[in-house]
Amino acid sequence: MKRRTLLKHLGISVPGMILAQHTLSSCMLNGSKNRDIARGPFQPTWESLETYQTPAWFRDAKLGMWAHWGPQCQPEAGDWYARGMYQEGSHQYKYHLDKYGHPSVFGFKDVINEWKAEKWDPEELVTLYKSAGAKYFMAMANHHDNLDMYNSTYQPDWNSTKVGPKKDIIDGWAKAARKNGLPFGVSVHAAHAWSWYETAQRSDKNGPYAGIPYDGKMTKADGAGKWWEGLDPQDLYAQNHPLSKNSENDGMIHRQWHWGNGVAQPTQEYIDKFYNRTIELIDKYGPNLVYFDDSQLPFWPISDAGLRIAAHMYNKSIGDHGELRAVINGKILDENQRKAMVWDIERGQSNDIEPLPWQTDTCIGSWHYDRSIYETKRYKSAKTVIHMLVDVVSKNGNLMLNIPVRGDGSIDELERQVVEEIGGWMKLNGESIYGTRPWKVFGEGPAQESAAALSAQGFNEGKGKPFSAEDIRFATKGEVLYAIVMGWPEDGVVKIKSLAAASADYPKEINKVELVGTKQPLKFERTLDGLLVYFPKEEVSDSYAVPLRIV
Structure with missing residues (x-):
């Protein structure tokens, strides 16, 4: 043959x-010198x-x-x-x-x-x-x-x-x-x-x-x-x-x-x-x-x-x-x-909800430890990592994050700070991440409008417009919809267009909107232009991204 x-x-x-x-x-064909397949x-x-x-x-x-x-x-x-x-x-x-x-x-x-x-x-x-x-x-x-x-x-x-x-x-x-x-x-x-x-x-x-x-x-x-x-x-x-x-x-x-x-x-x-x-x-x-x-x-x-x-x-x-x-x-x-x-x-992400689970792998610095990044303080911030995570999860993905390790087996204090800040946000808001599945749309806002296409195995990371409070990402778990606002709104109001009163994606009533991190109920108003959510006057801690629980 x-x-x-x-x-x-x-x-x-x-x-x-x-x-x-x-x-x-x-x-x-498995010869005698090759280990057998289970x-x-x-x-x-x-x-x-x-x-x-x-x-x-x-x-x-x-x-x-x-x-x-x-x-x-x-x-x-x-x-x-x-x-x-x-x-x-x-x-x-x-x-x-x-x-x-x-x-x-x-x-x-x-x-x-x-x-x-x-x-x-x-x-x-x-x-x-x-x-x-x-x-x-x-x-x-x-x-x-x-x-x-x-x-x-x-x-x-x-x-x-x-x-x-x-x-x-x-x-x-x-x-x-x-x-x-x-x-x-x-x-x-x-x-x-x-x-x-x-x-x-x-x-x-x-x-x-x-x-x-x-x-x-x-x-x-x-x-x-x-x-x-x-x-x-x-x-x-x-x-x-x-x-x-x-x-x-x-x-x-x-x-x-x-x-x-x-x-x-x-x-x-x-x-x-x-x-x-x-x-x-x-x-x-x-x-x-x-x-x-x-x-x-x-x-x-x-x-x-x-x-x-x-x-x-x-x-x-x-x-x-x-x-x-x-x-x-x-x-x-x-x-x-x-x-x-x-x-x-x-080092990149899909620009749409993928039908099958996927993963992005990225690093807060260089894949192998680079002292110059440490000395010039060029690590990704916790805010950047959390924005990536929220975006990836909304599109049916996972984030695999490398924390570069020195040759001696340790990580430096700047890396440790980034890791600990990520942990602080996850402790408050992990409910909106773990065990979730994509909604009907992944999100809305100006960042996606300028998103870069994938190149080869990825490499579109950081090439689009940075996330802001105008950008929303969605995820679901059971009957709960999570809308994660990618920043604290300066005027205290967020408009979620995908949840407008006439939305075909969310035709049922909205009974409650609350902050995931504090469980605080928020005032909201559903109009034909969108769901208006009124944030507290005082900005909550770790507000790199602000998940809302909507039921």
């Missing part, structure tokens, strides 16, 4: 894509996975918090450090040169050795996030830098129990989450190390180190007499392969994220290793949620490895719990793929 015919038979549609030659060797109703095809139903715990939770934390936080120089430090002339390259030395001598493997996580207290941090209103918690299991943050059989040397902090980071986070009664998630990014690390194959073009290769091609033999003696850098960097087409173009990685456009095709061994690492992660730590930093599932469409991982997680969840409680996130999903998993929008 021809490759494309077999893929169609298995329910895998790849129109217009060119499949890697190795795809069907052992990747399509038995159950789900098969590794999109058609089978499309029968998935999002579990109630996720739909009700609304707010999760994320520790996007690993060795790239150690330099405190922002996201994608392990790639940027090999880009001659970039700010991270210059930073690395000043702090550590030249990347031909001191590479990212050596940054890992500097990372000790000496102040890490997972229970204290997860307890803080729970007090801030988080209903689930996610930790990074690996990033594009390819270091596993757990005791990994299939990445035996380059994992956090053997190098760096020499601690099982995922185990620590998982125990802290469960002690706090929170569903636990892991984020998995390592599928892309293959092409992402290609900058490590370069050398300087100018200056005293011109022509001297960075450490991306080093081998086990090069470690003699060094701290990493006996370790093979290629197990980390995975660079024993030709460069992708136009690899010298630093932006090309984004156009090749789908494993096309001239990307160097990963070997079967590399795909199998990732598959086994991820299945072991699921089996050993039992996450309720797995977030993949992939366009759809890892290695799709050149391999079905991601489909097999998804089928395994769903089947295992049913076997462990008697029902499906698992959630898997993916990025750029078509209409059918959104039925198979929960669509994640990075």
